[in-house]
Amino acid sequence: MRITAAVLESAGAPFTLQQLDLAEPGPDEVLVRVDSVGVCGTDLEFANFFPTPAVLGHEGSGVVEQVGARVTGVAVGDHVAMSFASCGECPLCLGGNPAYCRRFDAVNFAGRRPDGSSALSRDGAPVNGHFLGQSSFATHVVAPARAVVPVAKEIDLRVVGPFGCGFGTGAGAVLNVLRPEVGSSLVVFGAGAVGVAAILAARAAGCAVVAAVDVNAGKLDTARLLGATHGVHSAAGDPRELLAAIAPHGFDVAIDTTGREDVLRTAVEVLGPLGRCGVIGVGPSERMSFDWRSILNGRTVTGIIGGNSLPQVFLPRLLDLHAAGRFPVDRLITYFPFEQINEAVAAVRAGEVGKAVLTF
Ligand SMILES: [Zn+2]
Numbered sequence: 001m002r003i004t005a006a007v008l009e010s011a012g013a014p015f016t017l018q019q020l021d022l023a024e025p026g027p028d029e030v031l032v033r034v035d036s037v038g039v040c041g042t043d044l045e046f047a048n049f050f051p052t053p054a055v056l057g058h059e060g061s062g063v064v065e066q067v068g069a070r071v072t073g074v075a076v077g078d079h080v081a082m083s084f085a086s087c088g089e090c091p092l093c094l095g096g097n098p099a100y101c102r103r104f105d106a107v108n109f110a111g112r113r114p115d116g117s118s119a120l121s122r123d124g125a126p127v128n129g130h131f132l133g134q135s136s137f138a139t140h141v142v143a144p145a146r147a148v149v150p151v152a153k154e155i156d157l158r159v160v161g162p163f164g165c166g167f168g169t170g171a172g173a174v175l176n177v178l179r180p181e182v183g184s185s186l187v188v189f190g191a192g193a194v195g196v197a198a199i200l201a202a203r204a205a206g207c208a209v210v211a212a213v214d215v216n217a218g219k220l221d222t223a224r225l226l227g228a229t230h231g232v233h234s235a236a237g238d239p240r241e242l243l244a245a246i247a248p249h250g251f252d253v254a255i256d257t258t259g260r261e262d263v264l265r266t267a268v269e270v271l272g273p274l275g276r277c278g279v280i281g282v283g284p285s286e287r288m289s290f291d292w293r294s295i296l297n298g299r300t301v302t303g304i305i306g307g308n309s310l311p312q313v314f315l316p317r318l319l320d321l322h323a324a325g326r327f328p329v330d331r332l333i334t335y336f337p338f339e340q341i342n343e344a345v346a347a348v349r350a351g352e353v354g355k356a357v358l359t360f
């Protein structure tokens with residue numbers, strides 16, 4: 001079928017809207033008409049080196065229009081969130097940790113299906129896609145059935161897409177992995193969409209102190225409005241001292257969403273004994289470094305991909321939390337029509353919006 005997609009012609013170029021051909025779904029795939037899709041930092045990162053021409057986009061939601069012959073559990077007409085792909089067969093997938101699938105890169109970042117084919121083409125020549133199980137900067141997507149999660153039809157599909165990545169990454173780090181105790185303290189570095197999702201999850205988990213650290217005063221205001229108990233402007237002084245005033249014995253949990261070396265170091269150093277630091281963001285720095293003595297007190301540093309969630313289990317729970325008014329991430333969203341994808345990207349890059357979502 002003919003679809004409209006935002007095509008990346010070369011690394012770092014703006015997206016251009018074009019007509020492409022989309023093949024029928026394979027036996028284990030579904031065809032989804034995209035309703036909306038979030039713009040995530042990961043799209044912008046991969047736009048710098050993904051093999052082109054390509055279609056990116058990985059926070060899509062939509063309606064299933066066709067299912068492959070072997071598909072069960074997803075039906076035509078279902079409303080779905082799209083999430084990352086995984087093989088479903090390796091020990092990590094079978095153990096309930098598909099975000100650490102042994103074939104994660106092959107099934108999410110190769111631009112093709114594992115057999116080398118692409119569902120996307122232009123004038124008969126393949127176009128790279130299958131990005132994080134979708135490539136949803138397009139009106140339609142062919143996705144692996146195991147990467148889509150049916151959601152209740154009462155939920156506004158326009159808020160659902162980012163639950164599959166950004167919101168789920170922040171909330172999953174807290175609720176699936178770090179699991180702070182009721183009454184404990186937690187600090188989040190970076191108050192973007194991922195950071196605020198972590199903050200909301202920390203409140204839902206019963207943390208007494210939830211501090212947000214950022215360089216952007218507007219983002220701190222939003223974080224406080226949505227539940228952070230403290231906002232720390234990182235240019236207002238040494239963040240270590242400002243945070244020590246909030247948690248004199250150190251934080252129980254710290255989360256870094258920035259991927260910046262100096263921030264990562266601070267995130268470790270503000271922990272108390274037995275404190276745990278979750279590293280969940282991709283950022284500009286190659287390294288993380290700290291004095292080895294700073295982890296002798298039983299502190300732990302752990303990397304977390306995608307909130308280590310099992311999407312079919314975690315997304316519906318998170319959406320229930322949202323429906324109950326306890327995870328109001330929709331207040332972070334600014335909507336753009338699909339045609340304005342480059343304007344949305346610019347707004348994300350400039351830090352002007354918490355979460356940009358394109359609508360079709
Ligand atoms: Zn696997």
Ligand SMILES: [Zn+2]
Pocket residue numbers: 040041042043058059165166
């Ligand atoms: Zn993402």
